[in-house]
Amino acid sequence: MIVLPEDWQGKENQSCTNSFKRSKQSSCKVQTTRTPIKKLPTDNKSVQKRCNPHKRQQELRVNDQLIAEVRNPLPQEKPRGDDSPNIISENILKCLSTILMRMSSVKNAGPADDMPSLSAPKFLNSEGTEFWDPYGICLEFGKTDIGPYSELCAVEAKSFNPKRTANSLILLRRLKILLGKLATVNLENLNHQEKLAFWINVYNSCMMKAFIENGIPESPEMVVALMRKVRVYTASEVENQLEVAKREYLQAAIGISTSKFAIPKLLDWYLLDFAKDLESLLDWICLQLPCDVRKEALNFLEKRKTQPFSQFVQIIPYDFSFRYLLCT
Incomplete structure (x- = not known):
């Protein structure tokens, strides 16, 4: 398991806070931060999702909508x-x-x-x-x-x-x-x-x-x-x-x-x-x-x-x- 250094965690928290305050931004600038730790694609992807609560909420709403449509399909049109x-x-x-x-x-x-x-x-x-x-x-x-x-x-x-x-x-x-x-x-x-x-x-x-x-x-x-x-x-x-x-x-x-x-x-x-x-x-x-x-x-x-x-x-x-x- 890779343990992130304290300065990375601080930048992560700061980025998350800033992105939450600036709702117009679509993602935080985690990718631009330089670090000696080698980036892993899976960890980086999960970090991005955690860094953007607004985007995460949108994804949850979409998933909920898809589940609702499967359980309650729209009524079919009357046969003509x-x-x-x-x-x-x-x-x-x-x-x-x-x-x-x-x-x-x-x-x-x-x-x-x-x-x-x-x-x-x-x-x-x-x-x-x-x-x-x-x-x-x-x-x-x-x-x-x-x-x-x-x-x-x-x-x-x-x-x-x-x-x-x-x-x-x-x-x-x-x-x-x-x-x-x-x-x-x-x-x-x-x-x-x-x-x-x-x-x-x-x-x-x-x-x-x-x-x-x-x-x-x-x-x-x-x-x-x-x-x-x-x-x-x-x-x-x-x-x-x-x-x-x-x-x-x-x-x-x-x-x-x-x-x-x-x-x-x-x-x-x-x-x-x-x-x-x-x-x-x-x-x-x-x-x-x-x-x-x-x-x-x-x-x-x-x-x-x-x-x-x-x-x-x-x-x-x-x-x-x-x-x-x-x-x-």
């Missing part, structure tokens, strides 16, 4: 394009909807098809165009504008043939690829709207896939557990899309005549989710309807405000027959 969780969930739902359509006799049903025709009532609008009435509102309460629901396509249990897969082979392969992508998505960086749209799409996809693979529900309880409407929700518009879905459903499912205000059993079951009582529920329904229908509904309620609800409120029974209402 077809590999983003939301786009994957949207594509899965679209793929399943198309498969359901092709496995049913809704479209292009030729003479060879032995599947029964759809039972949903049809009507002609003022322009002579045929439209669907999924909930039978026009059938019972006269022709009325039921909104976008008149353009939906119903895939009913009796129109669905689980063996009709020949024209869906490519889509089934694409579905398998999309489901593989779904298994590897990372949801950590999604915001509230993105997560909401993602999980709604995934839930509806699971219901549709179960129907395709396992067949038609055999009991009313199983039917209630499944969704009757399937929409594709996007991350940027999910809040607006949910609001639109609610309003369009009410427009298609509420019936008003000269003596009756009809509401679906679904709203009666979940009344307390929307209002405190039946009177508040009717007011809430009116606010959701399109302008013309809203005026008609409000006028109807105003004329019967002294009558008991049992005289003019009609609860439309729930239809337990299984079907999907799809946008074409």
Whole structure:
């Protein structure tokens, strides 16, 4: 071991003190000091580090930062394009909807098809165009504008043939690829709207896939557990899309005549989710309807405000027959 002389130690302490006071200097002038002792590279390097506390602190901070980055890596950027969780969930739902359509006799049903025709009532609008009435509102309460629901396509249990897969082979392969992508998505960086749209799409996809693979529900309880409407929700518009879905459903499912205000059993079951009582529920329904229908509904309620609800409120029974209402 080499022992440094006292004059060297004094110069070392002096250099260290001066360099600490002069923070702008990057290193002390140990190298310029003459000494009869032979310099060893390893000892000289260690002395330089000890002589510059400021530089030593910087090195420690850099090391700490590197360790922190290894332990806590920066979050990865959100996947873009077809590999983003939301786009994957949207594509899965679209793929399943198309498969359901092709496995049913809704479209292009030729003479060879032995599947029964759809039972949903049809009507002609003022322009002579045929439209669907999924909930039978026009059938019972006269022709009325039921909104976008008149353009939906119903895939009913009796129109669905689980063996009709020949024209869906490519889509089934694409579905398998999309489901593989779904298994590897990372949801950590999604915001509230993105997560909401993602999980709604995934839930509806699971219901549709179960129907395709396992067949038609055999009991009313199983039917209630499944969704009757399937929409594709996007991350940027999910809040607006949910609001639109609610309003369009009410427009298609509420019936008003000269003596009756009809509401679906679904709203009666979940009344307390929307209002405190039946009177508040009717007011809430009116606010959701399109302008013309809203005026008609409000006028109807105003004329019967002294009558008991049992005289003019009609609860439309729930239809337990299984079907999907799809946008074409």
